[in-house]
Amino acid sequence: MRKAVGLAAAAALTGGAAVAALVVWPVGRTPDPIPPEGNVERGAYLARASGCIACHTDFEKGGAPLAGGAPLKTDFGVFYPPNLTSDKVHGIGDWSREDFAKAIRQGVSPEGEPYYPTFTYPFYANFTDQDIADLYAAFTTVPPVAEETPEHEVSFPFDQRWGLKLWRASFLERPLTDPDPGRSELWNRGKELVNGAAHCGACHTGRNFAGARVSEARFEGSDSLPGGRKSPSIRARDLRERGWTVSNLAYALQTGLTPEGDAFGGSMAEVVQNGTSFLRQEDLTAMATYLLEAEAVDTAMSGAADPAPEATVVD
Incomplete structure (x- = not known):
């Protein structure tokens, strides 16, 4: 009995240590410097193509463009697309170009936290530095809206963001955007x-x-x-x-x-x-x-x- 208890305790300690290591394990990488010369018009076009306004605007409630999206009700809970206006408190007005690049292409926040895959960042992984510069330039022109986005309504264990690191390791794929030389x-x-x-x-x-x-x-x-x-x-x-x-x-x-x-x-x-x-x-x-x-x-x-x-x- 003492041996069984000891083995169980050791397993629990080992499992706890593994979880603790995963929680503090860094995710993402520091992007190279993004060029400051962004084209606002091209960035706005790319934002339209990428569905930014559709997801981050609550049209049913008459919300301001990009001030936070309507709730996404999924099997894992309810997710709220965040405020993407230039507000420095509730939006992304205090983000650097590199913060922006890390979020768009890697799905990682400026604080180093992984975003939930309801954010379609896996499709943007191959955006070029110029794409990011253009998008960033366009988003800086969005009027600030001082509205806080509601917290996600997600229950345990899906509310544990460290678990997204396992999700990324298991399922994250780069988009199939490389050109085919045999095609037009x-x-x-x-x-x-x-x-x-x-x-x-x-x-x-x-x-x-x-x-x-x-x-x-x-x-x-x-x-x-x-x-x-x-x-x-x-x-x-x-x-x-x-x-x-x-x-x-x-x-x-x-x-x-x-x-x-x-x-x-x-x-x-x-x-x-x-x-x-x-x-x-x-x-x-x-x-x-x-x-x-x-x-x-x-x-x-x-x-x-x-x-x-x-x-x-x-x-």
């Missing part, structure tokens, strides 16, 4: 946007028990979006079978209208209204080209479909 410039631009800034896979890919995207189910759709919503498959074959072409998909990303005259509903409506509707036509075409694998499809399938004059909302 247009297709590769679409790949960069879809797998990077636009983070389409965040909603259109199923999740595992830990809330991580399942790589094998990439773009197959999801039945467990925040708020109980669902998303359809956006794999090329499925899109083509549903009648999507490069022209009408690019048009839908700009207007929210489908070839049948329906309108996107739910979170996709927000994505279009606050994000993709602001993108240039060539970028919308690039995204559609990539999603449809259009360069491998007969050109006859790329004809436009005229939208119906009236629209109904569909999820």
